[in-house]
Amino acid sequence: MSFFSNLQIYYIRKVKESLHNPGFLFMAVGTPLMYLLLFAPMLQHFTGMPGFTSGSVLNVFLPGVVVVIAVYGGLYVGFGLVDEIRQGIIERFRVTPTSRLAMLLGSVLRDVSGVLVQTLLITLMAIPFGLKVYWAGFIIVMILLAIISALFAAFSYALALRLKSEDAIAPIIQGISLPIMLLAGFLLPMEMAPHWLQVAAHFNPVYYAVEASRALMGGQVNTPVVFQAFAVLLPVMGLVFWWAIRSYKTAVA
Numbered sequence: 001m002s003f004f005s006n007l008q009i010y011y012i013r014k015v016k017e018s019l020h021n022p023g024f025l026f027m028a029v030g031t032p033l034m035y036l037l038l039f040a041p042m043l044q045h046f047t048g049m050p051g052f053t054s055g056s057v058l059n060v061f062l063p064g065v066v067v068v069i070a071v072y073g074g075l076y077v078g079f080g081l082v083d084e085i086r087q088g089i090i091e092r093f094r095v096t097p098t099s100r101l102a103m104l105l106g107s108v109l110r111d112v113s114g115v116l117v118q119t120l121l122i123t124l125m126a127i128p129f130g131l132k133v134y135w136a137g138f139i140i141v142m143i144l145l146a147i148i149s150a151l152f153a154a155f156s157y158a159l160a161l162r163l164k165s166e167d168a169i170a171p172i173i174q175g176i177s178l179p180i181m182l183l184a185g186f187l188l189p190m191e192m193a194p195h196w197l198q199v200a201a202h203f204n205p206v207y208y209a210v211e212a213s214r215a216l217m218g219g220q221v222n223t224p225v226v227f228q229a230f231a232v233l234l235p236v237m238g239l240v241f242w243w244a245i246r247s248y249k250t251a252v253a
Contacts, residue, residue, distance in 0.1 A: 003099050003101070003102055004102075006099045006102035006103075006106075007099070007102040007105055007106050007109075008106075009106075010102055010103055010105075010106030010107070011105075011106040011109050011110055013106070014106055014107050014110035015110050015113070017080075018110060018114060032065050032066070032068070032069055032118070032122045033122065033125060035061075035065050036058075036062075036065070036122065036125065036126055036129065039061075039187070040057070040058060040061050040062075040129070057130075058126055058129060058130050058131040058132075059131060059132055059214070059217050059218050060189060060214055061187070062122070062123065062126050062131055062217065063141065063210060063213035063214045063216075063217045064184070064185065064186030064187060064210050064213075064214070065122065065186065066119045066122065066123070066141070066145060066213065067145065067148065067184065067186055067206060067209050067210050067213055068181060068186050069115055069118050069119060069122070069145075070115050070119075070145040070146075070148040070149040070152070070209075071148060071149075071152055071177065071180065071181065071206060072177070073111060073114060073115040073118070073149050073152075073153075074108075074111055074115070074148070074149040074150065074151065074152030074153035074154075074155070074156060075152045075153075075155070075156050075173055075176075075177055076156065076173065077107070077111050077153050077156050077157065078156035078157055078159050078160030078169055078173075079160070079166055079169065081107070081156075081157050081160040081161065082160045082163075082164060082165065082166055082169065085160070085161075085164050085251075086164075100245070100248040100249050101245060101248070103248060104154065104157065104241075104244055104245060104248050107153070107157060108149075108150050108153045108154055108157075111149055111150070111153040112146045112149045112150050112153070115145055115146070115149040116142055116145065116146060116149075119141075119142065119145055120142075123138065133217070134216070134217065134218070134219035134221075136221055137215075137216030137217055137218070137219055137220070137221050138216070138217065140216050140221065140226065141212075141213045141216045141217060144209050144212060144213060144216075144229060144230075144233070145209075145213075147209075147230075147233050147234065147237055148206065148209055148233065150237060150241075151233065151236060151237040151240050151241075154237075154240045154241050154243075154244035155240045155243075155244070156169075156173070157244055157247070157248075158240070158243050158244040158246075158247040158248075159172065159173075161247040161248065161250070161251040162247060179204075180204060180206050181206070183197070183200055183201045183203075183204040183206075183207060184201070184204055184206040184207045184209070184210045185201060185207065185210055185211075186206075186210055189214070190207065190211075205232050205233055205236050208225065208228050208229040208232045208233065209229050209233060211225045211228075211229070212225050212226045212228070212229035212230075
């Protein structure tokens with residue numbers, strides 16, 4: 001069986017698993033919707049302040065929310081893999097000719113697909129609230145979100161294969177996710193932060209994604225921050241995928 005056949009089979013299998021969990025799907029869309037309904041209205045008073053100088057406040061707020069969807073949409077998927085390890089599913093693949101890379105990419109593509117669907121839904125929901133969508137920029141935002149989701153999903157799977165325990169994974173993910181999101185300025189622009197926080201944010205790859213997404217959602221396609229985001233995120237994703245592939249080959253040798 002070819003690599004692409006393995007990839008298709010594993011991808012479809014993972015998608016069916018997600019569709020059989022409607023509670024997860026509801027919360028995946030419900031959480032950003034609650035941000036939109038319960039937090040975004042408070043930002044109207046920030047109009048004219050640093051980071052909110054023009055356009056709708058939703059064009060500043062929503063890009064941060066969709067980046068959060070991408071980060072968390074990838075970061076917690078390793079818990080499902082730990083359960084598969086415990087049930088012996090991964091062990092069974094040891095005696096099959098299934099491509100280990102196809103197993104990784106099938107899972108990651110499922111996670112990326114979920115993030116992109118959630119992003120499209122929350123964006124469409126925000127239009128009646130005043131969001132102005134620049135579709136050329138939005139398409140590039142979707143590409144950025146796919147990179148972020150794939151990066152964190154691969155990291156989470158590699159972590160699961162190495163540690164094989166939810167109790168070991170949870171504190172690492174919590175310890176990583178909180179500073180990443182706070183230093184990304186996903187709720188409020190980092191222009192409002194003290195200078196030392198703005199400097200620290202530049203060491204956070206997710207910060208570049210948030211800034212680029214805000215520029216793109218504002219119709220600024222050719223701004224340098226967009227190129228910076230790709231220049232930072234693509235090498236990081238390459239390193240994480242290298243680690244994840246090595247982890248899969250070791251675990252399913």
